[in-house]
Amino acid sequence: MKRSRQIEEIFEECLERVLKGEDMGECVRRYPEHESELRELLETSVMAREALAVQPSPEFRERARQQLYAAQRERAVATPASRGRGWTWQPRWATALAAVALVIVAGSSTVLASVSSMPGQALYGVKHAAESARVALTPSKAAKAEIYASLADQRVKEIIYAADRGDAGQVQQVTNDLNAYLDRIAELNGGVAQNAWFSPEYGGTLGSAAAPTVTVPPMATPAPTTSPSSDTSSETAKSAQSPPPPIVVTIPPRAAAAPATQVTVIVPGPAEEKGITTQIPPVVVSSPPNSKAMLKARMSFQAAGNAARLKAAYEKAPPEAKLALLKAIAVSQSGYEKAIQSLDGQW
């Protein structure tokens, strides 16, 4: 019995050392009377640990994360009576149905009131539930992608709001939402793997010369009449503007010999809030009559604008939010690139 107790202790000691990276032989040699048994036990343990060096798939990890956040949001707005009911792992459609039910229960006035809510505010969960319901009730891929593009824009605004308040956690959480929405746009189009710009004929890399180019002519608009440095974040600084010049988006061709497509986007009077666009400007695409091309043009415009806004927010963000904001900038850039690059061809 005593001998048995000894080997158990010795095995645990050597196991801890080996798992921390110490050479197996080093520990085994300290106990020559147990050398053979110890070596076998440690080899088996290492083999088991190696077999267990598995990770959840990235797709599952992201899906699970989004489901958890959705559950957290729904719990935050649930009535006390409904809190006792168990959450279960559900497919996406079931979550959407739950969101629809929540919107009905919450009532339209609450939902309307939640539209302008921000992370951390009471109605923010209602806003998310209403958004989920909107997506769930939208049947077509094209319309879903339009909604996701709008939601992505909204999330950027919320990231800036949270960063301004120094709330790194909220920045990170909303960044995850932003990433998920931009991913969904790419998924709706079958993912980036199908994208022509990833093929060797276009250089095979993101951000290559074949990426869409956005030409924004200098804005010949009068200076804002309200100072942008005025304080409260809810205060708006509006300016009278002359109609802005059109923005030209050049979309590279699918085949090397084909001509590039030019889409002209006319942006009427952007509403600005402390330099942050609060509404996605309506766009008019002159040609071609292709909803994907329109969305692509709109998202290219959004991507450029949001990148500039996030960068500006970084400059003035409190130190505790800077790291999270840097990640948000990276996620936004790569997410928009991926989404935009997936928008090729027809729905």
Added chain:
Amino acid sequence: MQEDEGLIREAVRGDRQAFARLYEANFDRIFRYIYLKIGDREEAEDLTQQVFLNALRSITSFKYQGTPFTAWLFRIAHNQIVDYLRKKTRRPTSLEIDETVPSNADDPEHQAELRLNIEELSRATQRLTKAQREVLSLRFAGGLSIEETARAMRKNPGAIKALQHAAVLALRKLLVVRDEAVKTD
């Protein structure tokens, strides 16, 4: 792993960010623990998510005194697995011989070939006693210390060391038996 008591208290008070951080810190090891115990990746993924949704539902009733958070979380996972197996009425009955795990364990030339994947390991551990299997799952898949394992299994650390030793010894014998079977084919 040292537990962040402040973070856990925040999560118990309903702080979403705190719970999200606990989720991120424990997600992989709960997944590995479940994967080892049921041997099926897809089922393990579903159960992993269910564990955290159950934890989210129950977190406000968690009391820090007495039970560490990790022990509490792994108990939820354990109960989830028990429910799952009961519903599936799946009881593994034999260790299947897998020819991809070869060789004489004492022969250094064959050591490099001695490989085990998680499904094979899962099947092998089904031949151990329940307590032995639980110790291996918590220690090797969950990454819990001897003390944390002892709290999760409501035993003392000495008993856990004894179980761990017995479990690895039994696992070794099972693998050698399998190796012998492969050699005689």
